[in-house]
Amino acid sequence: MAKANEAIAIRPKRGRLTLLSRRIYNALLYHSQRQGVDEPVYQLPLSELIGDARFNSNNTELLKAHLRDMQATTIEWSTSGPALRRWVSTQLLGTVTIEEQGRGRPCMVTWRYPDEIKERLVKPHQYTRVLLEISGQMRSYSAAVLYEIGARYLTSPGRLSMREDVLWWAAVLTGRSDIKEVDYRFLKRDVISKALAEIDALCEDFSIELIEHKRGRKIEEIQFRVVPKVQQRLGDISSADRNVFDLELVGRLIALGIKQEEAQDLYAITDEGQIRATLDHVEQRLRNAAMPELKSPAAYFKDALKKGYAGLKALPPTAGAAAAPGAPAPATPAQPAAAPALSEGERMRRILELWENARMVQARALYAEMPEADQAQVRARFEADRLDLLAAPIARAWRREGPASRIAASSFHKWLAQDTWPQEPNEKALLAFALERGVTGM
Structure with missing residues (x-):
């Protein structure tokens, strides 16, 4: 897919983008380019879109929610030339229709782009080749963005990305428009470092290095350097290190009631040992007949993970085991409010x-x-x-x-x-x- 350079580092001005919405957007763009810039609207079987976006679900309502998010997301698109500077504020995606055509016929999705940016998206003059197969393997939004930025600057002379302030990068790397201030320490720890590690693990062509620019003692601006990988290095990595995506661990998260996409994102941004320890804690808590029944294991897990509970305190003794005389009862995470009942679908x-x-x-x-x-x-x-x-x-x-x-x-x-x-x-x-x-x- 030839992705316009302006569409890679998208900074939403309103709304929020997610990993799945970015995958869906890339898949729609890929098929739009195959159908051509002259088409007034674009059409595709819904099953094909779901497959290309690595959606792993036939839940049309969830897909509609992500499409609505893209329609509600406002972006700014700036272009400049020798005698012209142009600023456009527009939606990320125009009208979308999902049409069920009856038994035996495929369900179709139809979409269009805002006229002001359609040609720049579908037939870009300056673009980056983005492979859907590799982009789709990124497990966090920030890694997906940095992968596309890396692909863009891999062939540039200096291999250096744009240099922008920390707040700008926070919005681009999280897909959020509501960020007003940023503590750089947490942005680096929770977003940037984990995305860089993910790209290093999953991308064979390059890795990315963070460059920090200080004003006095404060880091005001950052940019990234793209470093081509020496392919022979991969032979030195053990098979255990290469298989970084633990399907069984993700399956245990889903079993608690966490959605697959959320489970994968959680796995991508959290230390694997911390997830495993918290899962063991929650599963032990579920087996403990002496404790009140958990109404929402998924919410309890998130609360325990956030508070680092699994690494700090032990559970109360299970049924039949006596606590030490006079010992204070260990604290437990607050019982989450009951989650709303799930529909059958x-x-x-x-x-x-x-x-x-x-x-x-x-x-x-x-x-x-x-x-x-x-x-x-x-x-x-x-x-x-x-x-x-x-x-x-x-x-x-x-x-x-x-x-x-x-x-x-x-x-x-x-x-x-x-x-x-x-x-x-x-x-x-x-x-x-x-x-x-x-x-x-x-």
């Missing part, structure tokens, strides 16, 4: 997300248990079926490292799961799965 969607995640985990385990000869046959079938469809960097990574590659492994395990268990689950099968996992009350 939302509950089934969460179960489906958990089922899909579990199936990928099973596929990975299945491959690991195969004899070497069988593994070679599976890899050969994957290459015959999918290798030509992969983006060039992912295909190169596969040829060099196979399933051990950071960016190729997810494509392989997803294919293996679909190839091994091609039948999609019906509602009865999903409910049986949920009963087995004890997640029907999410």
